Amino acid sequence: MRVVIVGAGMAAARLADGLAGHDVVLLGDEAHPPYNRILLSAVLEGTHDVSRLALGLADHVDVRVDSRVVEIHREEREVELADRSRLAYDALVLATGSIPTLPPIRGLVRVDGRLDERVHAFRSLDDCLRLDAAVPGAGRAVVVGGGLLGLQVARALAVRGLETEVVEGGEHLLRSQVDARAGAILARDLARLGTTTYTGARATRLTGEGLVLDNGFTLDSDLVVLTAGGRPSTALARRAALEVRRGVVVDDRLTTSDPHVHAIGDCAQHGGRVTGFVPPAWEQAGVLARILRGEPATYDGARTVARLRATGLDVAVLGEPLTAEGEVVEVSNPVVGSHRRLVVRDGVVVAATLVGDLSRVGLITQHFDRRTVLGPHEPGALLMPERTAPPPVLPDNAEVCACAGVSAGAVRACASVEEARATTRATTGCGGCAATVRDLITRSTPQLEGTHR
Numbered sequence: 001m002r003v004v005i006v007g008a009g010m011a012a013a014r015l016a017d018g019l020a021g022h023d024v025v026l027l028g029d030e031a032h033p034p035y036n037r038i039l040l041s042a043v044l045e046g047t048h049d050v051s052r053l054a055l056g057l058a059d060h061v062d063v064r065v066d067s068r069v070v071e072i073h074r075e076e077r078e079v080e081l082a083d084r085s086r087l088a089y090d091a092l093v094l095a096t097g098s099i100p101t102l103p104p105i106r107g108l109v110r111v112d113g114r115l116d117e118r119v120h121a122f123r124s125l126d127d128c129l130r131l132d133a134a135v136p137g138a139g140r141a142v143v144v145g146g147g148l149l150g151l152q153v154a155r156a157l158a159v160r161g162l163e164t165e166v167v168e169g170g171e172h173l174l175r176s177q178v179d180a181r182a183g184a185i186l187a188r189d190l191a192r193l194g195t196t197t198y199t200g201a202r203a204t205r206l207t208g209e210g211l212v213l214d215n216g217f218t219l220d221s222d223l224v225v226l227t228a229g230g231r232p233s234t235a236l237a238r239r240a241a242l243e244v245r246r247g248v249v250v251d252d253r254l255t256t257s258d259p260h261v262h263a264i265g266d267c268a269q270h271g272g273r274v275t276g277f278v279p280p281a282w283e284q285a286g287v288l289a290r291i292l293r294g295e296p297a298t299y300d301g302a303r304t305v306a307r308l309r310a311t312g313l314d315v316a317v318l319g320e321p322l323t324a325e326g327e328v329v330e331v332s333n334p335v336v337g338s339h340r341r342l343v344v345r346d347g348v349v350v351a352a353t354l355v356g357d358l359s360r361v362g363l364i365t366q367h368f369d370r371r372t373v374l375g376p377h378e379p380g381a382l383l384m385p386e387r388t389a390p391p392p393v394l395p396d397n398a399e400v401c402a403c404a405g406v407s408a409g410a411v412r413a414c415a416s417v418e419e420a421r422a423t424t425r426a427t428t429g430c431g432g433c434a435a436t437v438r439d440l441i442t443r444s445t446p447q448l449e450g451t452h453r
């Protein structure tokens with residue numbers, strides 16, 4: 001059976017990996033084979049080398065770069081590429097990701113239709129390399145969009161020595177994930193790290209003087225980075241008359257309105273929701289791999305975990321804390337820049353926000369994933385770790401890496417972080433579990449006494 005996957009991004013790579021024994025063709029329109037997109041801000045920051053981004057693929061996968069699919073011929077079960085060649089499929093998977101939105105700012109696009117040379121998108125490796133090359137000649141940068149991506153990019157540019165400002169149209173930072181109090185703590189953290197944020201302000205024009213905001217400020221800027229959100233990439237599916245709302249609509253078997261066509265990752269809409277993060281994209285890829293291998297599997301859409309990776313800023317969001325119904329248990333300490341909030345329904349953690357202190361994220365994620373029913377004092381205790389108490393010991397079946405679904409036991413079985421990385425794929429997604437993985441391995445590796453190194 002030939003499985004053709006459109007898009008050679010993070011969901012596609014994970015799915016292809018799970019389809020050993022099949023004829024798998026990955027068609028990507030970028031010039032690079034699949035790479036870890038979420039480490040791009042670390043590359044920009046200078047803490048990650050670009051050579052370590054590649055998502056290794058097994059030999060059964062035929063990856064074709066610079067191969068844009070322009071049409072799906074559903075009757076013939078073929079896709080058509082930009083060079084007009086066609087490729088037949090038994091199963092087609094759309095993993096086309098999302099497209100960054102261009103905010104309505106006058107002057108972003110020049111009369112010749114190209115972006116002003118100060119303006120940068122930040123979605124692909126090529127965007128990252130272009131911005132990286134522009135940093136040495138720049139002194140000031142403005143990031144438009146105060147979401148997870150915007151804050152990562154802003155930190156990266158600040159760490160590179162640029163005077164960096166963030167403009168966010170909403171009333172506070174990370175407005176899709178956290179409440180106003182957590183947003184304010186993040187703004188303070190950023191200010192402490194030297195980055196000014198303008199919230200409730202919209203950029204309206206880019207002129208020779210800089211970026212003009214609707215609050216009267218003009219921000220002098222050599223670089224303007226657009227990170228103001230994105231939308232699922234659905235044009236191909238729409239043209240093929242598949243059911244599309246915000247994303248390509250799929251059922252619990254990740255199948256579209258055509259039984260031979262599936263969709264996963266940022267482009268898919270399941271249960272009325274689109275996602276936009278790696279953990280659900282990889283979970284969908286794992287479920288679809290089982291389905292295509294003929295095993296019973298369904299996707300219930302329950303899991304959304306988002307982590308911000310940037311030096312000096314720690315954020316983890318489980319579920320949908322802004323809309324989840326339940327009782328709120330909250331500890332906020334603006335003085336040290338930490339904010340922890342659990343939404344608990346019938347004793348179960350249904351959502352959580354952790355800003356500034358992720359020391360308990362492993363344990364909280366475990367309860368969240370398993371829907372553990374907690375006693376009345378436990379949610380509070382989770383947020384108020386005793387300073388003198390030893391750190392909690394994660395049981396073997398506790399999940400440590402939300403991106404790759406790796407348990408504490410699987411990590412403990414490895415002799416080194418490198419082995420855990422290679423054999424379990426822990427730390428290869430957002431990297432948020434790196435400290436926990438290191439800690440588990442250090443604690444489980446017998447220390448040699450009386451030896452010299």
Ligand SMILES: Cc1cc2nc3c(=O)[nH]c(=O)nc-3n(C[C@H](O)[C@H](O)[C@H](O)COP(=O)(O)OP(=O)(O)OC[C@H]3O[C@@H](n4cnc5c(N)ncnc54)[C@H](O)[C@@H]3O)c2cc1C
Pocket residue numbers: 006007008009010011012027028029030037038039040041067068069070095096097098122123124149233236264265266267276277278279281305306307308309430
């Ligand atoms: C800079 C950046 C940082 C991020 N940081 C995080 C993070 O810290 N944590 C997190 O959980 N998520 C993060 N995300 C989001 C995360 O990267 C996505 O959720 C994830 O990549 C989704 O995987 P995907 O395969 O659906 O889409 P992508 O990885 O975006 O892959 C889609 C691919 O399809 C290609 N494509 C589209 N149309 C066609 C076509 N017609 N023909 C051929 N190819 C096509 C695209 O060019 C792209 O290469 C980040 C995103 C970006 C851009």
